[in-house]
Amino acid sequence: MRCSTKILFCATFLAGAPAVAQTQDSSAANPAPSAPSSLVLHFDSGSATVRPQDAPLLDQASRLYRAGNPIVMIVTGSADTTGSPAVNLRLSQLRANNVLQGLVARGIPVGRFQVLAKGQTDLVVPTPPNVAEERNRRVEITWR
Amino acid sequence: MWRSRGVDPRLQWAKLWFGTPAALIALLALLTFPAARAFAVSPDATEESQIGDRGQSAYAAGRFIDALRIWRPRAEQGDARAAFGLGLLYDLGEGVGQDAAAAFSWYRRAAEAGYVPAEFNVAVMYDSGTGAARDPTAAALWYARAAAHGYARAEYNLAQLYQAGEGVPRNLDLAASWYEAAAAHGLSAAARKIASLREERRQAAVSPIAAKPTLAPAVPTGPPVTPVSGTGEKVQVELSWAAPAQPAPVDFFVQVLALDGAGARPAFTGFSKRSAVLVSLPRATATYAWRVYTVARSVPDYVASAWSYFSTR
Numbered sequence: 195m196r197c198s199t200k201i202l203f204c205a206t207f208l209a210g211a212p213a214v215a216q217t218q219d220s221s222a223a224n225p226a227p228s229a230p231s232s233l234v235l236h237f238d239s240g241s242a243t244v245r246p247q248d249a250p251l252l253d254q255a256s257r258l259y260r261a262g263n264p265i266v267m268i269v270t271g272s273a274d275t276t277g278s279p280a281v282n283l284r285l286s287q288l289r290a291n292n293v294l295q296g297l298v299a300r301g302i303p304v305g306r307f308q309v310l311a312k313g314q315t316d317l318v319v320p321t322p323p324n325v326a327e328e329r330n331r332r333v334e335i336t337w338r
Numbered sequence: 339m340w341r342s343r344g345v346d347p348r349l350q351w352a353k354l355w356f357g358t359p360a361a362l363i364a365l366l367a368l369l370t371f372p373a374a375r376a377f378a379v380s381p382d383a384t385e386e387s388q389i390g391d392r393g394q395s396a397y398a399a400g401r402f403i404d405a406l407r408i409w410r411p412r413a414e415q416g417d418a419r420a421a422f423g424l425g426l427l428y429d430l431g432e433g434v435g436q437d438a439a440a441a442f443s444w445y446r447r448a449a450e451a452g453y454v455p456a457e458f459n460v461a462v463m464y465d466s467g468t469g470a471a472r473d474p475t476a477a478a479l480w481y482a483r484a485a486a487h488g489y490a491r492a493e494y495n496l497a498q499l500y501q502a503g504e505g506v507p508r509n510l511d512l513a514a515s516w517y518e519a520a521a522a523h524g525l526s527a528a529a530r531k532i533a534s535l536r537e538e539r540r541q542a543a544v545s546p547i548a549a550k551p552t553l554a555p556a557v558p559t560g561p562p563v564t565p566v567s568g569t570g571e572k573v574q575v576e577l578s579w580a581a582p583a584q585p586a587p588v589d590f591f592v593q594v595l596a597l598d599g600a601g602a603r604p605a606f607t608g609f610s611k612r613s614a615v616l617v618s619l620p621r622a623t624a625t626y627a628w629r630v631y632t633v634a635r636s637v638p639d640y641v642a643s644a645w646s647y648f649s650t651r
Contacts, residue, residue, distance in 0.1 A: 229466045252527070257495055260462045261455040263429045263441075299527035301491040301520075 242288035256300035264337035274330035283313030402433030418451035442469030474505025482578035486614040490523035507582035558646035578614035
């Protein structure tokens, strides 16, 4: 697929629609796609590779994405505070890009993505510098 | 953006296995019914009606109220593409209040009229329990109908259902066939799935095999009971079936007979490795009977499904 860092920040047309409302049935016994409002993948320290055990999350995302809906799928990469902020920005970008590639490989149109790299800013778990925190090494997929 | 993936399903039919029992049966069928002919199968490329384009232009320009005004009356008159557009507006909450159930209902109308992206959306909504109660069996049926057109994402998702045994019997061979189709239609993730399935299939294959394997018949799942209609001279009918795992590698052989006062005459025959095919039939009011033979590739054995029926108009 032709997608590289060029499509980073390729925010497509923006509609002021709220996050997709989800109706959920009660078949919780089945782990297959319910309809969460976001999906989160975590990464090994210093790595931008999607862990094999997280591949099902990408399949789940592809099973939630209908033709035409959502309008925008937002892929946001983050890093923890180990290392320099510049390296972490790059790392978060690579993580988001790899998740994007995984979704595109599942047929989701590349034009529908907004890719964000947060580096070590806006952390889910705020930490001082040089703290390895797995929950901050993440890519979150949301949609609207 | 609304077009289904432009892949020619004829490719699916091009693979005949000469020299195998499967080919023998095909030959037998053709000899028994000399008039049998496989109608050309054409991709679903005529959906871009001019009617829908004005609505589409308004939608693309973000004029959702205009799109709503254009699409709603058309949808109510039965225009499949407009019904899909209206479903999309409800789905996204653009120009109307967001309403997943209404979106599902309009997608479903478009899907029943054979609009492929709508078939896919209906499947996804059944699959995820959005706008309708979660129903993997219904999801599998609608994925199969879209997959019959070569819609790659439907092929990929249907493969996942067969791999997991959700809504259909667990069948790794069929999962692999559908992943192959999706990979051939450009989904690189499907190629990786095939590689990982290989080991799973190898392990499944070491289970003891009965001295004389017994094939299990396929179960026809589509099309629905409502008559299939079309535009132009042909009606495209998506035939789908569910199939359990088999003790030996199999192919499927589809036989369609046209029923009239004089009896039955052959309308279509063909092989598939997958669990859905697209058949073009003359646009006319007619009733058809069809069934699927599960045919072992390496041993002289086959089993037929029960007959199933549909009509066209």
